[in-house]
Amino acid sequence: MAPGPVGPTGSTVCSATIAAGDGDCESTERSRLRADLASASPSMQPRPRHRLLLLLLHLLVALAGAAVSHSHGGAAEDAACRAANRTGGAEASLRADRLTVLLSGYSERRLPLLRAIAGAYAAHPLVHAVLVLWCNPATPPRLLLRGGGGFPRGVALRRAASASLNSRFLPRPADIRTAAVAVADDDVLPDAAALSFAFTTWQQQQQRGNSAPLVGFFPRSHHLDLARGRWAYTAAEPGRYSMVLTKFMVLGTGLLYSYSCAPGLAPARAVVDRERNCEDILMNFVAAEESGAGPVLVDAGSVRDWGDPRNDANAAGADEEGGVMKDVGLSAAGGLRHWEKRGECITEFHRLLGRMPLRYSYGKVVEATVGDQGLCSKGGRLVRCDQE
Template sequence: MTTGKVIFIFIAVASSRFFIVFSLRLLSGDHYCDLTRLPSPQALRSDQFTVLINGYSESRIPILQTVTGVYSSSPSVAAVVVLWGNPTTPAKTLVELSHNLSISSPGDAPISVIRQPSSSLNARFLPRPWISTRAVLICDDDIEVDPKSIQFAFEIWRSRSNNPEQLVGLFARSHELDLSSRTWIYTVHPNRYSILLTKFMLMKTEYLYEYSCEGGESMAQARSIVDEMGNCEDILMNFVAANKTDMGPVLVGAKRVRDWGDARNEGVRRRGRGLRAAGEEVAVGLSSRKKGHRRRRGDCIKEFHRVLGKMPLTYSYGKMVDSIGEQGLCEKGGKLVFCDQQTVF
C-alpha cells in the first residue's frame, strides 16, 4: 500500500447534550496489517457492532445525514464511521460533514468521517485499530434500513454462535456455471444465493484482516483485480468468508428498505451510484452501474477462481424473517411507494 502522511485535525464543538470531539484523519497504509496495533479478538465486545459506511459523492451528503442518524440511534451500534474514498473532496467539506453529522444525530453512537488512504474499493475492508466490536456492518451510503430490521439482522448474526463466520445481509445474488460457455457468471436465482452485497453486510471484524493482510500473493492478485475492475470487492469478501466456513451466507429480510440507488426510483432527483439528469447516467460512486455491469462481475468471479485456485462460493436457501409483508421503498412521482419487485444489478 502507499504510505501516507499522518494528519490529525481535531475540532471541539459545544453541545447541550454532550461535548463532541470529531476528527478527520488520513492514516498511513503501513500500519493496517500490524497485528500489534490491532485489538485481540478476545477483547472485542459482542453486544454492539461498528458501522462502516462507504462514502464518495458529495451529492449524497443529504442522504448520509439521514442514514447515519438511523444507525446512531440503534442501541446495538457502538460507532458510525463514514469512510470517504473520493480524494478530490476538499478537507474543509469533510470537516463540515463530520461536524454536521455529529451535531444533528438523534442517537448516542458517535459519528465520524475518515478520509480513506486511497480511492481503492479494497480500502473499505482495511482493519482498523479503533474498532472495538466483534462485528462490523459494511454498508453503502444510499441504503436506509428501518431500525427494527437493523436490530433483527444483528440478532441473527449474534445467534449463530456455532458458526459466527457466516456473512449476514439483506441483498443477495448468486454465481453460476454457464455450461454453454463453460465459465462463471453473476446472476440471481429465486430460491438460492451465494453472494451478499455490501449494501448491507454484517460480518466478524477479523475478516477485515483476512481480506487485506492474509492469503499471500494469490489474495494480493485478487485485490488487484478489484482495483482493475473498479468493482467486486463484495464478491471477493464472499470468497474469503466461504473459504473459511464452507457454507453460504445468511440472507435476512427487512421490513422497510429505502434504496436511493434502485433503478425503479424515478425523476431527476434519483440518488444512487448514478444520478440521472436530462436522460444521462452520471457515475458518482466508486463502483457505478455501467453498461455490462453483470458481465463484468461475472468476469470477477472467473478471475478470483483462477488466481485463488478454488471456487469456495456455496449456495444458501431461504432467508430469516422477523415478519411478513416486507417491502422496499422507491421514489415515484415525487412520493415514496412500495417497490413491487427486486431489480438486479
C-alpha cells in the same frame, strides 16, 4: 595478427576466437569504445555516466512502484495490517452486544444524504460507533466539514489515502471495538427493526461456529456458463443465492483482517483495484472460505435504497441542487457491462485462488410472526384468525 572483420562503421571488430595472449585487438577495441563515448559526452567519462544512468533508472522504477502502491491503497493496507498485528489477541475484548457501522462515501453529491444516514445509524441503540470512510481523496476538507458541523455526533470521519475499494475492508483496531461490523453503502438505510434483526441473526450464526457467514439484505448468485467456459454473475435465482452485497452486510471483524492482510489474496485485491469493482464478491469468497457456508439472507422491517435505478425519477433522492442521486453508483452506470465485468471477477478470483469457495444458500431468515397462523373468513376476506 590479421585484422578482424570490419564493423558497420568501418572500424575493426575483434574476433570472438582470439587466442589467449593475443590481446592487441581487445585493447584496441576498448580504446575505441572509450573514445566513442568520450566524443559523445566529452565532459563525462563512460563509467560515471553509466552509473548515473543506472541510478536514474532505478529511481524511476522505485517512484513508479511507489505511485502504483499509493494509488491502489497498498501502503494503507500494509499500515492497517501492521496495526492489527500489534493488537493481536484483542479479539476477546471486543464487544459482542454491539456492532460498528462502516459507511463508505465517495460522491460529493451524496454528502447531504450520507450525513442523514450516518446520523440514523448513530442513533440506533445497538450501534457502538459509526465510521464514515471517505474514499475520494480529491474532496476538499472544507466540503466534508462544511459550516464546522461536519457529521452528526457519534460519527467519526476517516479519509482514505486512495480511492481503492479495498479500503472498505481494512482492519481498524483503533476504531473498531466490536466483534461485528456492518458494511454499508451511502445510499441505503435499513430501519431500526431491520438493522436489529440482521445483527441478531449474525449473533446466532456466530454462536454455531468459529466464523459466521455473511448476513445481508441484497442477494446475488453465480453459475457456470458452460457455453463460454466461465462463471456468470446473476441476480438471485428463485430460492437460491451465493452472495450478499455491500449495500448492507453484517460480518465478523476478523474477516477484515483475512481480506486485507492474507498474502495469498494480494493478486485478487489487485483485481479489485484494476477493475474498480468486485470488492464485495471477494469478501463473499473470503467469508465462504472461512465459514464453509453460504451467506444468510434476512427479511425484516424495511430497507430504503435511494441508489436503486428502479426508483421513480422524481422520488429517488436529490442533492442540494436537486440532482437525482440514483445514477451515481457503479451498478446504475454500468448497465449490462457491469454484470459482465462481475462475472469476469468471479472467474478471475477462481483462477487466482485455485478453488471455488462460494456456497449456495436456500431460503431466508424472517421475523417470527407472533400469533395464530390460521386463516379465517371475515367480511368476505381470508385474514388471520386473530386479526380483528
